[in-house]
Amino acid sequence: MMDRGLPEEEVLGLIQEMRDKDFRYDRLFSTMCTIPHPIAIRAHDIFVETNLGDPGLFPGVAEVEYRVVRMLGEMLGCPDAVGYVSTGGTESNIQAIRSARNASAIRDGNIVVPESAHFSFDKIGDLLRLEVRKARLDRNLKVDLGSVEELVDDRTVAMVGIAGSTEFGQVDPLPGLAEIALDRGCRLHVDAAFGGFVLPFLKADWRWDFRVEGVTTITVDPHKMGMSTIPAGGLLFRSLQDMKTLETETHYLTVAKQASLTGTRSGAAAAATYAVMMHMGMDGYRKLVGQCMDLTRRLVARAREIGVEPVIEPVLNVVALKVDDPAGVRAALMERDWHVSTTRSPRALRMIIMPHITAENIDLLIRDLDQVLRSAGAGA
Numbered sequence: 296m297m298d299r300g301l302p303e304e305e306v307l308g309l310i311q312e313m314r315d316k317d318f319r320y321d322r323l324f325s326t327m328c329t330i331p332h333p334i335a336i337r338a339h340d341i342f343v344e345t346n347l348g349d350p351g352l353f354p355g356v357a358e359v360e361y362r363v364v365r366m367l368g369e370m371l372g373c374p375d376a377v378g379y380v381s382t383g384g385t386e387s388n389i390q391a392i393r394s395a396r397n398a399s400a401i402r403d404g405n406i407v408v409p410e411s412a413h414f415s416f417d418k419i420g421d422l423l424r425l426e427v428r429k430a431r432l433d434r435n436l437k438v439d440l441g442s443v444e445e446l447v448d449d450r451t452v453a454m455v456g457i458a459g460s461t462e463f464g465q466v467d468p469l470p471g472l473a474e475i476a477l478d479r480g481c482r483l484h485v486d487a488a489f490g491g492f493v494l495p496f497l498k499a500d501w502r503w504d505f506r507v508e509g510v511t512t513i514t515v516d517p518h519k520m521g522m523s524t525i526p527a528g529g530l531l532f533r534s535l536q537d538m539k540t541l542e543t544e545t546h547y548l549t550v551a552k553q554a555s556l557t558g559t560r561s562g563a564a565a566a567a568t569y570a571v572m573m574h575m576g577m578d579g580y581r582k583l584v585g586q587c588m589d590l591t592r593r594l595v596a597r598a599r600e601i602g603v604e605p606v607i608e609p610v611l612n613v614v615a616l617k618v619d620d621p622a623g624v625r626a627a628l629m630e631r632d633w634h635v636s637t638t639r640s641p642r643a644l645r646m647i648i649m650p651h652i653t654a655e656n657i658d659l660l661i662r663d664l665d666q667v668l669r670s671a672g673a674g675a
């Protein structure tokens with residue numbers, strides 16, 4: 296740090312210079328985040344100095360968080376669910392598995408996750424010293440129930456199902472997983488970090504949330520399809536007892552115990568989430584998700600017009616396209632200022648149709664994809 300500070304305008308100029316290096320959202324097909332709703336940004340600003348980690352000093356924002364959890368619980372089929380606003384999917388997944396581990400008497404145990412699980416589960420294995428067993432996927436990239444049954448044993452502290460996989464947007468057969476979990480006396484965590492704000496608003500009624508008996512915890516991220524500000528994650532528990540397994544004593548704060556992973560916590564992101572959920576309502580999210588799904592279908596139709604097929608028929612607003620050399624195609628598209636990503640298995644080009652994506656940009660991206668594939672074909 297410099298000895299003497301700079302004038303405000305100069306600092307803001309420096310900040311803007313760096314901000315200008317960031318890519319614009321409308322060219323980003325690779326991210327599960329989006330531009331927050333304007334009301335979320337306003338609420339974020341109002342609560343910017345609040346700390347959910349010390350709720351006795353900030354009872355206002357503590358009430359906001361309580362209301363957010365209640366709305367999320369209603370949305371996910373359990374109005375009495377308890378939980379908290381976390382920093383995102385990774386923290387929620389860590390905490391869900393930690394609570395399952397703490398609730399069981401098992402030490403040196405394992406968790407059984409689908410091969411499609413987000414990499415946060417590898418971090419969890421390392422942090423909590425649990426073996427992470429990966430179950431095979433079926434042809435449609437859903438977890439194979441037979442493979443799960445083979446991997447679960449008496450040292451399994453939790454099974455995991457995914458409602459909206461990161462790479463393909465696929466939904467695991469949660470009722471089948473729940474049957475296994477109930478039969479084996481095992482907790483079942485659902486990672487709906489992405490799908491949690493999509494599935495409740497689709498026309499088809501997927502059975503994946505707390506309405507499925509046996510589901511014990513759910514991760515759901517307002518900072519993805521919820522249109523809230525970063526960092527807004529959500530972790531819900533069906534039972535208060537499970538959440539209590541996370542508590543530690545907090546001798547110098549206004550509350551005696553704390554269940555969250557981080558101590559100081561952003562009240563701003565919770566307020567942003569409250570504001571956007573109250574403002575949008577179920578109907579607003581239905582429209583938003585409907586638009587994203589229409590655009591998803593448009594992208595697939597345009598891709599087919601140039602002879603490119605999706606790996607699976609999209610379930611959510613995630614598309615994986617079969618192309619030769621996805622990494623090379625991705626790099627070529629980046630040169631044209633399009634940002635897409637790739638999947639691991641099968642290897643494909645991955646695109647998320649978030650609320651910032653327009654029909655026009657889908658058409659332009661596919662036009663460029665066509666040119667890139669043609670020039671690669673010509674060069675081969």
Ligand SMILES: Cc1ncc(COP(=O)(O)O)c(C=O)c1O
Pocket residue numbers: 327382383384385386388413415457459460461486487488489516528
């Ligand atoms: C299914 C799923 N779980 C967890 C995460 C991790 O969320 P975060 O990046 O907010 O920690 C992601 C991120 O994309 C995800 O798609």
